[in-house]
Amino acid sequence: MAPPLRHLLAIEGMYPPQIAALLDLAESFVLLNRTGKTPRDRLRGHTLINLFFEDSTRTRTSFELAGKRLGADVINMSVATSSVNKGETLLDTASTLNAMNCDLLVIRHGASGAPALLARKVDAAVINAGDGTHEHPTQALLDALTIRRRLGRLEGLTVAICGDVLHSRVARSNIHLLSAMGSRVRLVGPPTLVPPEAARLGADVFHDMAAGLAGVDVVMMLRLQQERMARSLVPSAREYFRFWGLDEAKLKYAAPHALVMHPGPMNRGVEIASSVADDPVRSVIREQVEMGVAVRMAVLDTLSQSGANG
């Protein structure tokens, strides 16, 4: 039997039964969320702190809602990073939080490894809500739940993750989770954004959308930051859209039942065409947001049971 989770810092290293248990629990919360009958006593008396060193309305709100639906006391802390030495601030923050007897700590930080550093210094269960270009575990869990509910399974599926893999924590978490659960992962994008080393993570690398999307069950698009063009990793938005943007013509390469996913926020006309993003049959982008709350409830519930303060 897999050991109980103490923190959720990364998908890499998790056991498939741990992942499956979280997905099963999240599944049960989906129905409760829809009927409004969530167990508000589950986390009564628990303190959840959202500690966001990077702006993120979407993820922070999702965690806040998840905590409140389980009855936790939720506090949001936004921390400016521009003027301070990050390492020092992080450790100072850790000792402050310890003094507050926080139970669950959700952290987003621009530096890879920051949640792991914090986890060694605080008593609370730490949940990584995205660290640098490392991992974003709850995103991968919500993506997996969305796929599993739509296609009935994860095992044996082929999933194409397309775009800026190099800078994507979403891609890394998804590669680990999908591979662990028996899916075949493809990475598709320009060679400047999909390095050959990515194949070492257990995925197949493609630079051409026609080949990369051929027959896949899921097309997962990644956000392209404007900064990539300023740094000459990609010459222009119009070129990116022409070769790697998901439009109806490129989607035809995928299997007829293929799902279209995006972690948001989208750059319409850069990595995805509106006609595809808003396709009521193929696009599950809004459903991903709904699954996000259920998955985060499952994570909070699980960690509150196994945590030191549980």
Place this chain on the structure above:
Amino acid sequence: MTDLLLTNVRLLDPASGLDQTGDLLVRDGKIADLGAGLGRPDGAETVDGGGAVLCPGLVDMRVEVGEPGGEWRETVASAAVAAAAGGITAVAALPDSRPAIDDPALVRLLRARGEETGSLTVLPYGALTRGCRGEEMAELGLLREAGAVAFTDGARAIGSARLMRLALTYARGFGAKIVQHPEEPTLAEGGAATEGELATRLGLPGIPAEAEAILIGRDIRLARLTGGAVHFAHVSTAAALGLIRMAKDEGLAVTCDTAPPYFDLNETAIGDWRTFAKLSPPLRADADRQAVAAALLDGTIDAVASDHQPRDVDDKRLPFAQAATGGAGLATLLGVTLAQVHGASLPLIRAIELLTVAPARLLGVAAGTLAKGAPADLCLFDPDRIWQVHAGSLPGRAQNTPFDGRALEGKVLGTWKAGRRVFGG
């Protein structure tokens, strides 16, 4: 179009190794048949080659065509006249024009300008960076789709290692080469001649010959790191050729060309302040010239290009250090290359390979062969006929030849583009 039968010619096709006396039949602009003793179809026009060599039209992979923005020096039309006289039926056009060829529409424009001449295929290079300024990568994918054959900043070296790395990586996704002007820019800045005794005597600011090997060494390492394909233009030093030879032995996607001045002339050509011999890279010491000639033979050099750079009197009639670099080269490309056949040990078929199928393959175009069904782009030349180069009476507009006064053995007698005669007769 009536059939055309070229009789009594020495058929020379490096792509297939063909070297035999015979005839060649052109039908509908394509090569219909070739070999010994072809019958003459009814109504066919006949040209007696008189035993001269018939080879594929030359493919010149490095030409400045003057357009857009330099029309007073050269136009596609005037370059086509010079090219036809030189037996050249296709040229790769450098993109550092004004504006630079950094937009797909400009690639299409240059291609169309070539088609308008009826005698010359223009294969545009795409700009590697916007405006060829060496800062932001241009839209390589869209340029490639529009027909750009490879990417380069023309006469400007890509100095930033980071940019070169990204370009090699990104272009790999489109199967495209990066063509580098191999001269470390901070060492070359302000220089007018190769650093050494002659430059010292003349009091000219020097460029160390090592500037070439330094950039080539760096780019070979970047090619290894990225898996990208790099092509070095007008290579001119023994040290650089040594590095390229090693890279090829290792199996890296590294290729190079040179231009006739670098195996036919040495730095003494600039004596007496001859600005027509001011080139970029500058002419080298004779030991380097000999190394370039040897590399034509041993295969280190993949192709010979004219490196045609039209300049007018206002560019060249200046004190040497202030004069523009660049030499006209279309009309003399074949003759000067043949000097390596007559005066050295280069086999004729290898010389023609360097001028036809080899550059065509580097550019990824189906040209430069005498295959049945291929477009009848042909060059008929007498390898022994002697003529003298005169700046002032060269075909086309550009007259700035570094070979002024040079006697050459080997003259083009006729050039055909898609079966239509565009020079001679």
